[in-house]
Amino acid sequence: MEDRIIKVDYEDEMKKSYIDYAMSVIVQRAIPDVRDGFKPVQRRILYAMDELSLSPDKQYRKSARIVGDTMGKYHPHGDSSIYDAMVRMAQDYNMLLPLVDGHGNFGSIDGDSPAAMRYTEARLSKIAMEVLKDMEKGIVDYRDNFDGSLKEPVVLPTKFPNLLVNGTSGIAVGMRTDIPPHNLVEVINACNAYLKNEEITIPQILKHIKGPDFPTGGSIINKSELKEIYETGNGKVKVRAKIVTEDAGHGKTNLVVTEIPYSLVGSKTKLIENIIDLIKDRKLDEVTDVRDESSMEGIRIVIEAKRGVNIDNLLSKLYSRTKLEDTIGVNFLAIVNNRPEVLNLRQLIGYFIDFQKEINLRKYNYLL
Numbered sequence: 001m002e003d004r005i006i007k008v009d010y011e012d013e014m015k016k017s018y019i020d021y022a023m024s025v026i027v028q029r030a031i032p033d034v035r036d037g038f039k040p041v042q043r044r045i046l047y048a049m050d051e052l053s054l055s056p057d058k059q060y061r062k063s064a065r066i067v068g069d070t071m072g073k074y075h076p077h078g079d080s081s082i083y084d085a086m087v088r089m090a091q092d093y094n095m096l097l098p099l100v101d102g103h104g105n106f107g108s109i110d111g112d113s114p115a116a117m118r119y120t121e122a123r124l125s126k127i128a129m130e131v132l133k134d135m136e137k138g139i140v141d142y143r144d145n146f147d148g149s150l151k152e153p154v155v156l157p158t159k160f161p162n163l164l165v166n167g168t169s170g171i172a173v174g175m176r177t178d179i180p181p182h183n184l185v186e187v188i189n190a191c192n193a194y195l196k197n198e199e200i201t202i203p204q205i206l207k208h209i210k211g212p213d214f215p216t217g218g219s220i221i222n223k224s225e226l227k228e229i230y231e232t233g234n235g236k237v238k239v240r241a242k243i244v245t246e247d248a249g250h251g252k253t254n255l256v257v258t259e260i261p262y263s264l265v266g267s268k269t270k271l272i273e274n275i276i277d278l279i280k281d282r283k284l285d286e287v288t289d290v291r292d293e294s295s296m297e298g299i300r301i302v303i304e305a306k307r308g309v310n311i312d313n314l315l316s317k318l319y320s321r322t323k324l325e326d327t328i329g330v331n332f333l334a335i336v337n338n339r340p341e342v343l344n345l346r347q348l349i350g351y352f353i354d355f356q357k358e359i360n361l362r363k364y365n366y367l368l
Contacts, residue, residue: 022173026340029077030170031177034334034341034348035355036131036156037163039170041085043156044074046099049124050132060103060121067117074145074152079117087114090122093215093265095166096181099128109216109299111266131158137366139359157359161187161352163334167212175340177333180212180237180262187349194349202231202346209345212328216299217242217259221325230345233332239263241324245311248304253311255318257301261326268292271323272301278321286314 032039038046048070054061067082075082088094090102093109104120107113114120124132134157142151167181190208194200211226218239220226229235242259264271272292278284289304305314319325332343336351343351 026172026175027335027338030172031175031333031335031340032163032168032170032179033155034163034336034343034351036158037161037166037168037334038156038158039085039168041070041075041077041082042089042099044152045070045082045086045089046124046128046131046156047153048073049100049122049128050135054123055129056101056124056126058123060101060123063102063104063117063120063122066122073150076146083114083117086122096213096215097127097160097162097166097184098125099131099166101125109265109294110269127160130160131156131162133157133159134359134363137363139362139366155355159356160184161191161349163352164348172340175333176331178329178331179334180328180330181214182209182211183213186210186213191349191353194346194353198350200346202344203227205345205349206230212237212330214239214262216262216265218261219259229330233330233342233344233347235330237328237330239326239328240319243315243318243324251307253305253309255303255305255311255314257303257324258299260299260301261323261328263326263328264323267323268294268299268301274322275303275318283321284314284317286310286317 028040030039036043045066049066052061052066052069054066063083063086066086067079070082071077071079086100087102087106090098090100090106092098100122101124102120102122105115106120135153139157141154143154144150145152163179164182164187165184167179168177169179170177186209190205193205193208206227211220211223218241220237221240222238225235226237229237239261241257241261244256244258246254246256248254260268260271272290275284275287275290279287279290286306286309287303288306291302293300293302303318305311332345332348333340334343334348336343
């Protein structure tokens with residue numbers, strides 16, 4: 001019996017097991033690949049939808065079917081995590097370029113939950129077809145799925161810099177990634193500039209990329225710090241809501257919020273509740289009422305000010321005491337050659353360009 005007992009130092013075993021677990025979470029769950037910008041769950045959802053032929057010109061398919069296929073074939077981690085990831089890819093206030101075309105209740109910017117997957121339907125968006133294009137030409141590698149019964153792509157051959165354009169966030173073990181979304185045209189122009197000069201500097205890239213471009217709008221007020229953020233790969237972006245003034249008559253002025261910080265996605269209602277609490281606590285005596293008039297056409301939060309109030313002072317109070325001005329963390333962490341790395345802006349673009357060269361070379365070799 002003693003011959004079958006393997007003696008292991010407890011401390012060594014704990015270290016090894018924890019490192020294995022941490023790397024599994026980092027590489028297989030929470031951190032995106034630098035090439036296509038996807039976490040495994042997102043990549044598997046899109047691939048499963050492509051296998052179901054859910055192109056933009058086809059009928060919508062029940063979300064439960066898509067989730068079931070993804071979970072049964074490629075991602076055995078529970079249906080809720082798959083559905084949550086799919087819902088996020090369908091929300092235009094979460095992603096600049098939604099990759100899923102959702103039909104039904106897919107939640108709201110206020111934080112309302114989406115309907116259950118048995119009630120909603122989905123298909124791929126038009127831009128998602130540029131993520132999956134030419135896969136039949138052998139341009140990406142495949143690996144065994146979790147039980148070895150099927151093959152799944154290691155990476156998707158996306159034709160646009162998805163990691164920078166749509167951004168991402170994720171919390172792993174001991175590290176996290178926070179990449180804000182950027183304007184597609186600006187990023188493509190930066191890629192073209194990189195192709196013309198691979199020695200391009202980050203200040204030269206920033207002539208094309210002016211900074212993050214959030215789906216919810218807002219203004220970046222610490223633009224002078226962007227150069228350092230993009231050179232080091234981490235920092236903080238300060239975003240302020242866009243507020244316009246409207247004449248309410250009788251000498252009164254309304255402040256109308258038309259764009260909000262990206263951090264308020266899913267908690268716009270809490271912002272309004274916070275302002276109401278400040279009014280009740282007499283910390284915003286200048287305000288008589290606040291109401292949400294947002295619609296399908298856009299955000300519109302109306303803040304009614306008392307007659308004769310100094311609007312500039314009121315704005316300063318709102319920015320300092322509410323989330324109408326907020327800080328958004330930036331950390332350009334991505335998986336490079338199966339290892340997590342913090343990258344600067346030039347490296348992110350460089351890895352994407354190298355990936356495009358690789359898949360195009362494989363495509364034309366296949367065609368030849």
